[in-house]
Amino acid sequence: MKKVPSGIVPVIAIDRYAAKPLHRQIYEAFREGIVEGCLRTGQRVPSTRLLAAELGVSRIPALEAYAQLLAEGYFESRVGAGTIVSRQLPDQGPLFNRRQRGRPLSAPVGRRMASKRSSVLTGEKVMRPRGWGAFELGQVAIDHFPHQIWNTLTARHCRDDSARSLDYGNPLGHRDLREAIATYLGAARGVQCEADQIMIVNGSQQALEIAARVLLDPGDSVWMEEPGYRFARHVFKFAGSKIVPVSVDEEGLVVSRGIKRCRNARAALVTPSHQFPLGVTMSAARRLELLEWAERTGAWIIEDDYDSEFRYSGTPIASLQGLDRYSRVVYLGTLSKVLFPALRLGYVVIPPDLIQKFVAARLVLDIGPASLCQGVVLDFLREEHFSRHIRRMRSLYGERCRTLIDCIRDELGSGATITGAQAGLHISVILNGIRDVEVVERAARQRLWLVPLSSSYIAEPRQGFILGFGSADVGAIPKAVQRLRNSLSAAPQ
Amino acid sequence: MKKVPSGIVPVIAIDRYAAKPLHRQIYEAFREGIVEGCLRTGQRVPSTRLLAAELGVSRIPALEAYAQLLAEGYFESRVGAGTIVSRQLPDQGPLFNRRQRGRPLSAPVGRRMASKRSSVLTGEKVMRPRGWGAFELGQVAIDHFPHQIWNTLTARHCRDDSARSLDYGNPLGHRDLREAIATYLGAARGVQCEADQIMIVNGSQQALEIAARVLLDPGDSVWMEEPGYRFARHVFKFAGSKIVPVSVDEEGLVVSRGIKRCRNARAALVTPSHQFPLGVTMSAARRLELLEWAERTGAWIIEDDYDSEFRYSGTPIASLQGLDRYSRVVYLGTLSKVLFPALRLGYVVIPPDLIQKFVAARLVLDIGPASLCQGVVLDFLREEHFSRHIRRMRSLYGERCRTLIDCIRDELGSGATITGAQAGLHISVILNGIRDVEVVERAARQRLWLVPLSSSYIAEPRQGFILGFGSADVGAIPKAVQRLRNSLSAAPQ
Numbered sequence: 011m012k013k014v015p016s017g018i019v020p021v022i023a024i025d026r027y028a029a030k031p032l033h034r035q036i037y038e039a040f041r042e043g044i045v046e047g048c049l050r051t052g053q054r055v056p057s058t059r060l061l062a063a064e065l066g067v068s069r070i071p072a073l074e075a076y077a078q079l080l081a082e083g084y085f086e087s088r089v090g091a092g093t094i095v096s097r098q099l100p101d102q103g104p105l106f107n108r109r110q111r112g113r114p115l116s117a118p119v120g121r122r123m124a125s126k127r128s129s130v131l132t133g134e135k136v137m138r139p140r141g142w143g144a145f146e147l148g149q150v151a152i153d154h155f156p157h158q159i160w161n162t163l164t165a166r167h168c169r170d171d172s173a174r175s176l177d178y179g180n181p182l183g184h185r186d187l188r189e190a191i192a193t194y195l196g197a198a199r200g201v202q203c204e205a206d207q208i209m210i211v212n213g214s215q216q217a218l219e220i221a222a223r224v225l226l227d228p229g230d231s232v233w234m235e236e237p238g239y240r241f242a243r244h245v246f247k248f249a250g251s252k253i254v255p256v257s258v259d260e261e262g263l264v265v266s267r268g269i270k271r272c273r274n275a276r277a278a279l280v281t282p283s284h285q286f287p288l289g290v291t292m293s294a295a296r297r298l299e300l301l302e303w304a305e306r307t308g309a310w311i312i313e314d315d316y317d318s319e320f321r322y323s324g325t326p327i328a329s330l331q332g333l334d335r336y337s338r339v340v341y342l343g344t345l346s347k348v349l350f351p352a353l354r355l356g357y358v359v360i361p362p363d364l365i366q367k368f369v370a371a372r373l374v375l376d377i378g379p380a381s382l383c384q385g386v387v388l389d390f391l392r393e394e395h396f397s398r399h400i401r402r403m404r405s406l407y408g409e410r411c412r413t414l415i416d417c418i419r420d421e422l423g424s425g426a427t428i429t430g431a432q433a434g435l436h437i438s439v440i441l442n443g444i445r446d447v448e449v450v451e452r453a454a455r456q457r458l459w460l461v462p463l464s465s466s467y468i469a470e471p472r473q474g475f476i477l478g479f480g481s482a483d484v485g486a487i488p489k490a491v492q493r494l495r496n497s498l499s500a501a502p503q
Numbered sequence: 504m505k506k507v508p509s510g511i512v513p514v515i516a517i518d519r520y521a522a523k524p525l526h527r528q529i530y531e532a533f534r535e536g537i538v539e540g541c542l543r544t545g546q547r548v549p550s551t552r553l554l555a556a557e558l559g560v561s562r563i564p565a566l567e568a569y570a571q572l573l574a575e576g577y578f579e580s581r582v583g584a585g586t587i588v589s590r591q592l593p594d595q596g597p598l599f600n601r602r603q604r605g606r607p608l609s610a611p612v613g614r615r616m617a618s619k620r621s622s623v624l625t626g627e628k629v630m631r632p633r634g635w636g637a638f639e640l641g642q643v644a645i646d647h648f649p650h651q652i653w654n655t656l657t658a659r660h661c662r663d664d665s666a667r668s669l670d671y672g673n674p675l676g677h678r679d680l681r682e683a684i685a686t687y688l689g690a691a692r693g694v695q696c697e698a699d700q701i702m703i704v705n706g707s708q709q710a711l712e713i714a715a716r717v718l719l720d721p722g723d724s725v726w727m728e729e730p731g732y733r734f735a736r737h738v739f740k741f742a743g744s745k746i747v748p749v750s751v752d753e754e755g756l757v758v759s760r761g762i763k764r765c766r767n768a769r770a771a772l773v774t775p776s777h778q779f780p781l782g783v784t785m786s787a788a789r790r791l792e793l794l795e796w797a798e799r800t801g802a803w804i805i806e807d808d809y810d811s812e813f814r815y816s817g818t819p820i821a822s823l824q825g826l827d828r829y830s831r832v833v834y835l836g837t838l839s840k841v842l843f844p845a846l847r848l849g850y851v852v853i854p855p856d857l858i859q860k861f862v863a864a865r866l867v868l869d870i871g872p873a874s875l876c877q878g879v880v881l882d883f884l885r886e887e888h889f890s891r892h893i894r895r896m897r898s899l900y901g902e903r904c905r906t907l908i909d910c911i912r913d914e915l916g917s918g919a920t921i922t923g924a925q926a927g928l929h930i931s932v933i934l935n936g937i938r939d940v941e942v943v944e945r946a947a948r949q950r951l952w953l954v955p956l957s958s959s960y961i962a963e964p965r966q967g968f969i970l971g972f973g974s975a976d977v978g979a980i981p982k983a984v985q986r987l988r989n990s991l992s993a994a995p996q
Contacts, residue, residue: 198512245867
């Protein structure tokens with residue numbers, strides 16, 4: 011039996027002056043609640059004592075009503091569990107066809123118009139993680155997360171927190187955590203900021219949403235990398251922006267092409283440390299060119315630094331934000347990759363003169379971040395679990411990355427071009443002469459989940475796959491690559 | 504000294520082929536980091552062993568560089584804490600004027616245009632809780648929350664959770680929690696729904712945001728109660744909606760007036776159980792009239808059932824959603840009032856044919872709710888702590904409400920009209936012949952925080968105050984009401 015919440019007193023309207031006796035009113039209210047599906051089978055009902063107190067009546071009518079409901083089989087008595095709605099009744103939904111009361115649950119009729127903007131989302135097939143292991147995108151090795159340490163910190167926090175920690179907090183997030191993140195970003199990412207510029211968000215997805223709403227009006231243009239991050243595209247489309255795809259070469263976003271296509275875009279979204287999905291690093295020249303364009307035209311740059319904690323080779327890449335002399339860059343990062351996705355925490359570094367607008371938008375969207383986990387993350391950072399975990403994971407992911415590349419070279423040979431292996435949790439494999447979406451479908455029938463590279467393009471897509479290795483055990487990678495090859499070889503050339 | 508995160512290896516680019524020796528490169532990188540403010544005073548730096556490993560160099564140059572940095576006073580050695588950035592250096596910001604490198608932090612120049620839509624928010628003064636006790640609005644008695652039980656449940660959850668609980672979850676929220684909430688809402692609020700229709704949101708504010716984006720396009724009209732909830736107004740303004748204020752009388756929203764003003768509004772936002780801020784209950788006739796209008800015109804109804812768990816007198820009021828035969832009602836509720844605000848959890852009951860669109864919008868906004876607290880809330884519900892806590896709080900709040908009313912009658916006499924005392928965590932006091940905003944300012948100088956009733960109106964405001972008593976101890980209420988009277992009596996009549 012499902013365990014259901016109990017002790018809830020149902021909505022019963024008692025009329026002391028009605029001709030109908032009180033016990034009858036109570037009886038009918040319960041019967042109707044059960045028949046209508048408002049009360050569910052197995053659900054515990056309040057004791058007659060509690061019910062009488064709640065309704066402000068004596069216990070006698072409650073006892074009479076319960077006796078009748080028991081006798082008729084609506085209620086059932088269980089030793090040790092009090093009185094429950096009988097489990098003999100059908101479990102799902104209302105007992106009688108709700109349609110008899112005119113309420114069709116499954117197929118409502120009439121004009122049912124949702125907003126036009128909401129259909130820009132459903133037009134594109136949303137691809138979310140459907141599995142685990144190779145080659146799921148956006149997944150991390152949660153089985154290697156120091157769960158024990160985290161739980162100890164959580165328990166400690168619960169103990170130490172005062173009642174005031176249950177109150178609404180700062181919409182920007184805990185002050186101490188923002189201080190710690192500012193320090194971390196300064197050292198590890200070369201970000202120049204004060205804690206006051208940092209807002210804790212529910213994952214970097216929310217930071218994108220706030221930035222889109224605060225920086226752009228409907229109809230405004232935004233440069234997006236081509237290929238680029240689909241979920242970011244959704245944010246800007248939903249916010250009414252005009253997407254201007256700007257191609258990416260081996261130096262990152264081709265700024266001159268952006269200027270040619272749409273000089274007066276209001277913003278540019280870039281992933282300069284590790285371009286998504288191709289993985290190139292934006293060159294210093296391009297960075298300066300982009301910053302100059304922004305300053306000249308009054309545009310904003312949104313830097314999504316989503317996974318550069320994990321760098322396996324080459325020199326470390328500092329953030330674009332650290333180069334910005336004009337406070338044009340909105341910098342965002344996530345804790346989903348370095349800690350775990352269910353945490354739903356990220357951060358955004360806001361140019362000083364935009365802080366107030368970001369706060370106003372945040373208050374509208376959801377008032378602010380939840381409290382508990384912020385404190386735990388702070389301790390995790392302060393006590394060096396954070397830096398230790400990053401180091402351990404970097405070595406783990408580095409091995410996964412190398413294994414994946416070796417396997418691809420072995421299985422797919424020189425026809426496959428691998429990009430983006432210096433950092434992060436995915437690589438891209440470019441394969442000419444295939445149709446990636448067809449291969450994806452074929453692979454899915456064998457429960458191999460692939461993300462087609464073409465889905466990252468708006469126009470003139472290249473074919474291939476974005477292969478995540480964050481949740482792929484080294485031992486499982488060779489088999490997965492073989493299955494990928496098999497799905498490929500069945501493809502029409 | 505502030506405790507700062509440590510063990511983070513700064514961004515140092517080493518060039519093995521440069522003429523400059525490695526130890527010099529390391530020295531300069533640290534010095535620059537400190538001077539630029541990327542590294543902060545008191546911050547621990549990595550050990551030379553760790554640094555050498557990270558940079559892929561031998562330990563010798565690292566040791567040399569550290570020796571020099573120590574000698575020059577950039578670093579400092581602390582017994583038991585390793586090497587830190589010297590605390591003798593100025594603590595705040597960069598050591599040298601950042602402007603020398605051309606980066607003005609405080610006063611950026613040039614064209615700095617944010618979106619027009621973001622200025623609809625800053626136009627209105629945002630009033631958020633600034634204090635505690637009487638008469639703060641939206642606050643609850645968090646000092647009476649069973650913190651111990653909650654912490655025990657949290658600790659248990661941490662222990663029992665598997666690694667998979669760290670993964671991305673369902674954007675709608677945990678299945679079991681949605682099941683429990685559906686059962687609770689069916690019994691306690693007469694809501695007719697299946698668990699599949701429920702989405703766990705980050706507070707009901709987020710539910711409003713999703714509803715506004717999914718149901719209305721920019722320029723579409725929405726009926727809002729006049730007076731009504733300011734934060735809801737912000738959501739719809741930010742989403743580009745046209746607000747149509749529809750007045751409220753003693754039977755709730757005057758539907759006929761709404762039809763006259765704007766028959767083809769796309770949606771109506773109502774608080775039928777306990778109107779905000781006046782506290783009236785929408786009559787059965789008005790409910791049916793509203794539902795009929797929605798069905799006839801293809802509009803949606805958003806029912807915000809924000810505080811009806813706490814009812815002190817009169818018959819219990821079932822939800823409008825439970826009456827809806829057409830699946831026109833989007834029902835929303837919050838756990839901020841019955842549990843605590845820092846939880847940031849609420850729920851929305853979605854008409855079946857809109858579920859997919861709500862999910863698509865949620866994925867864009869922030870992917871989904873965080874995991875941990877959902878499990879704790881579920882146990883809190885299942886183990887009857889929830890119903891017990893509601894009962895205890897209802898008695899506590901009921902006493903506060905009665906005390907407040909008695910004091911107001913004593914101090915303000917018959918000139919004050921009190922409304923909305925049957926339920927919830929606030930009452931409204933209507934006072935003719937005053938200018939409430941002036942009284943509010945005067946009271947604020949005595950640290951008495953009042954919310955003017957006029958702020959809930961768009962046009963033709965009535966004067967008075969919305970007085971919250973959720974966080975007001977019974978003993979503190981008389982004094983607070985006296986201070987309110989004092990602020991009033993200094994008012995020009």
